[in-house]
Amino acid sequence: MDYFNYKNGRLFAEGVEVEKIAAEVGTPVYIYSKATFLEHLRKIRQAYSRLDTTICYSVKACGNINILKFMAEQGSGFDIVSGGELYRVLQAGGDPAKIVYAGVGKTDAEIIEALNATIAYFNIESEAELENLIRLAKEKGQKPKVALRVNPDVDPKTHRYTTTGKKETKFGVDIERAQKVFADYGREKSIKLCAIHIHLGSAGHTVEPYIEAIKKALTLIEKLRAEGFEIEALDIGGGYGADYITGTAPTAADYAAAIVPLLKGKNLKLILEPGASIAANAAILATRVLHLKRSGEKKFVIVDAGMNDLIRPPLYDAFHFIWPAKVSEEFVPRQRERDLQLEGTEVVDVVGPICESADFFAQDRALPPVKRGDIVAIFTAGAYGFSMSSNYNARGRAAEVLVDGEKFSVIRKRETYEDLIALERV
Ligand SMILES: *Cc1c(COP(=O)(O)O)cnc(C)c1O
Numbered sequence: 173m174d175y176f177n178y179k180n181g182r183l184f185a186e187g188v189e190v191e192k193i194a195a196e197v198g199t200p201v202y203i204y205s206k207a208t209f210l211e212h213l214r215k216i217r218q219a220y221s222r223l224d225t226t227i228c229y230s231v232k233a234c235g236n237i238n239i240l241k242f243m244a245e246q247g248s249g250f251d252i253v254s255g256g257e258l259y260r261v262l263q264a265g266g267d268p269a270k271i272v273y274a275g276v277g278k279t280d281a282e283i284i285e286a287l288n289a290t291i292a293y294f295n296i297e298s299e300a301e302l303e304n305l306i307r308l309a310k311e312k313g314q315k316p317k318v319a320l321r322v323n324p325d326v327d328p329k330t331h332r333y334t335t336t337g338k339k340e341t342k343f344g345v346d347i348e349r350a351q352k353v354f355a356d357y358g359r360e361k362s363i364k365l366c367a368i369h370i371h372l373g374s375a376g377h378t379v380e381p382y383i384e385a386i387k388k389a390l391t392l393i394e395k396l397r398a399e400g401f402e403i404e405a406l407d408i409g410g411g412y413g414a415d416y417i418t419g420t421a422p423t424a425a426d427y428a429a430a431i432v433p434l435l436k437g438k439n440l441k442l443i444l445e446p447g448a449s450i451a452a453n454a455a456i457l458a459t460r461v462l463h464l465k466r467s468g469e470k471k472f473v474i475v476d477a478g479m480n481d482l483i484r485p486p487l488y489d490a491f492h493f494i495w496p497a498k499v500s501e502e503f504v505p506r507q508r509e510r511d512l513q514l515e516g517t518e519v520v521d522v523v524g525p526i527c528e529s530a531d532f533f534a535q536d537r538a539l540p541p542v543k544r545g546d547i548v549a550i551f552t553a554g555a556y557g558f559s560m561s562s563n564y565n566a567r568g569r570a571a572e573v574l575v576d577g578e579k580f581s582v583i584r585k586r587e588t589y590e591d592l593i594a595l596e597r598v
Pocket of ligand 1: 232373410411448
């Protein structure tokens with residue numbers, strides 16, 4: 173699943189020892205494995221090779237331009253949700269003809285930027301948004317391609333904050349209303365409404381919700397085609413599981429085994445928007461132990477990373493496997509489990525230095541004994557890690573390091589105090 177492994181009790185990112193990076197670059201630091209990104213991309217591509225497939229990596233999962241650059245070089249397209257992400261992709265040399273742009277609140281300025289870049293599809297989420305796009309496209313004399321995001325009313329049964337394909341979310345138009353949208357706008361001359369988009373939300377752990385949603389989308393596409401509308405593509409979004417715990421997420425091949433037969437012979441281009449399933453396993457957040465503290469019955473390991481660096485545990489109740497970067501042989505983890513109970517571990521909370529009780533990475537977790545100064549790795553931190561980080565508590569964002577085989581390079585410097593106030597005016 174990734175290239176973060178222990179050799180003789182020491183954690184390596186590909187061919188580089190994590191402690192060496194921490195010593196040179198400081199902590200907290202996001203450490204990315206290029207080989208992991210590319211392996212996930214390759215596996216997805218391979219799994220869907222029997223269909224005409226475009227993989228549009230979801231930039232919001234992890235968008236450092238160095239990462240986007242090597243993804244683009246390997247032929248990846250990009251799923252964007254803002255003008256800022258469009259800018260990132262273009263700076264990284266991404267192909268505009270493989271960009272899809274979703275989001276319920278695109279501004280006029282953002283739409284014009286995307287029109288100027290000539291992206292592949294605007295993924296439109298409401299009639300009001302479509303009317304606005306039509307107005308701007310007319311003004312610019314362009315004819316953008318549009319995918320209608322429909323809400324298939326399928327519940328992937330994950331955290332409610334990451335569910336986007338149910339009826340009561342703000343995303344997409346209800347699938348029953350989609351035919352009306354095509355009736356009203358499908359023959360509009362200044363756009364080409366020619367694709368359907370669905371996205372169920374993040375971190376599904378079963379294939380079934382996709383099957384259900386794709387079947388509904390295909391039924392809709394059949395009806396639309398019967399009414400004379402040309403539908404050239406189906407974008408089935410992202411949200412494919414990543415292995416936060418060893419072996420728990422379906423693989424790309426598992427998803428494809430169920431999805432490809434549904435789409436075979438349907439004369440549809442397939443678009444995928446994987447984010448977490450490519451990026452999550454491709455990074456660790458390395459952090460240093462500052463203090464150990466006992467409070468009543470509880471033991472705390474206080475580390476130098478905080479919720480400003482990685483907010484997923486409090487935000488989504490997300491599980492991240494956490495383990496010291498250097499352990500004796502009996503503590504080398506064979507796999508990443510929710511509760512790895514090895515002889516000699518201690519139950520602790522792993523917490524950051526921020527003034528919030530929500531500033532935790534793990535609660536009541538069995539860890540090998542650690543001491544001040546030890547490096548601890550928070551695994552599977554590549555997706556929605558750095559990209560959701562903030563300056564809360566006036567903390568500079570962590571450095572980002574990319575490992576490629578035996579080499580590593582800083583792809584984003586640690587933010588300084590000067591960076592924190594650089595845009596403020598007195
Ligand atoms: C966030 C998002 C994705 C990626 O989701 P993952 O869970 O990271 O795979 C794909 N498509 C859209 C429209 C999104 O908003």
